[in-house]
Amino acid sequence: MSIVLATVSVVLAQIGSSSTQWPYVGAGAGLVLVGIALYTVLVLRKGRQLARQLKPEDRRWMS
């Protein structure tokens, strides 16, 4: 977690001193899209992990 925060602050510091605009776009879009992708992966992995703990007939959900 601290590594993530350190990276983020380094990135922000870099783009803060940049004169062109693409670093902002890159950092903004990149950070957030990567973050959301990470969350998605976590959700899917949790689903797998939980489903494995249940017998097949219990692996259902309401439709």
Add this chain to the structure above:
Amino acid sequence: MTTPTEHRAPVQDATAATGEPTATSGSRTTRVLGIILFPVLALWAYLAFVGSPADVNQGEVVRLLYVHVPIVVLAYTACFISAIASGVWLWKRTQWWDLVAASAAEIGTVMVAATLVVGSIYGRPTWGVYWTWDARLTSTAMLMLLLLGYLAVRRIPASTEVRGRRSAIVALLFVPNIIVVNQSVTWWRSLHQDPTLFRLNLSPEIEGLMFFTLVYSFAAGLLFFAWLLVHRFRVAYLQDQVDALGLDLALEERREEGWDDGWTTGGAPS
């Protein structure tokens, strides 16, 4: 121990193409949705970062608009869904509504956090600061804290009924909070620009390909949100199942103990 199938509509199996239940939260529906998402999101990325033109005033940075605004919409949608589902849960008390509320709230938290991050980075080149205490940013930060409070309530060690009731009351407050956030730019003089799309007369001030890209970003974002919500809901349901299983196992173990220490009356082999 009642199983959900006893008082609910027909239940859908998780089947892979081969027809066997898979150990994931996926299903045919989400697989189809997921496959559709790939080209949809690819087109979004192209339009946002390559295809659409740079702005006259903001330059390339305007492309962050196509990230920031859809994420805000997703955040609001998630919070509204959570609030409405909580309201309906208080009325109908079925597990489905409770889990929808919780899943939507968690996704909403991620989206609000993302909003704050993109908005902050967007703010640096356009306003000169990463953060300021204007009305909209402050009320968005408040929404974030409210959501964190909701997630904290969901984690309390209590029965699903107690947990559901308490978190539902917190969730009902999302709605007035979002309204305050959205309207805050008009109620108080603010650094943030006026709401572009959601003013009631709906006359957009950006045009052409930029406008199309923005609207398309909403559509792509909502599709992604729907897919993610379905998965998150299923994970929540599976979690409840596993917890119930854990309870059953603990009860079984307890009963076994009763036989071994000779304290049971009548019939136990000594």
Add this chain to the structure above:
Amino acid sequence: MLRDAWLMAGKDLRLEWRSRVAINQIAPLALLFLVLFAFGLDPDRGILVRATPGLYWVAVLFCGLLAIQRSFALESADGNRDALRMSGLDPAGIFLGKFAGIAAQLLVLEALLVAGVVILYSARLDGFGLLALTCVVATFAIAAAGTLYGVLAAGLRVRETLLPLLLLPVLAPVLLGSTRAFEAALGGTTTDGWPWVGLIAIFALVYLGVGIAAFGSLMEET
């Protein structure tokens, strides 16, 4: 309902009077906040005077938190909650009674803080009517929201940290409104302050309504 509220408030206030926790501990803490702010901010009086409304209301919020937590800690001892549930008192009345008890304590605290602010920060008391009304309305809002969230967090081991986490973001609009109203009152431009009082009043009414409606079902667990 009102009779039950009166009973409840009377019990809480009588308990408070006999133990004098609010007077002996919370009130000095409130004054301590004022002194600490004076230490922390530039001794140059200019900043303190400008920041007075904000500092005042932050102090009120924190002391309010203490009062609310104490009010619910009273109920967690010796199976009081079960006794309360079985006593046949109207839940809405219990809510209003707790609300009234907390509000009364807060009002006393605020009177003390106003005196403290006048003395320590040399605040001028123009616009006293606006000041007083803001205090009353904001107190109702804090007490109503606090009672509602107090019962939500009640009975949990994490209650001490959960309550502030839930309550403070929710009360941020009240903080905003009362600070602006105070600024208007202390700065002489009282006409600017009345709309804020209206906002806080709506807030207070909403929470009173939700509290009266929901308290019964929230009490029925644990």
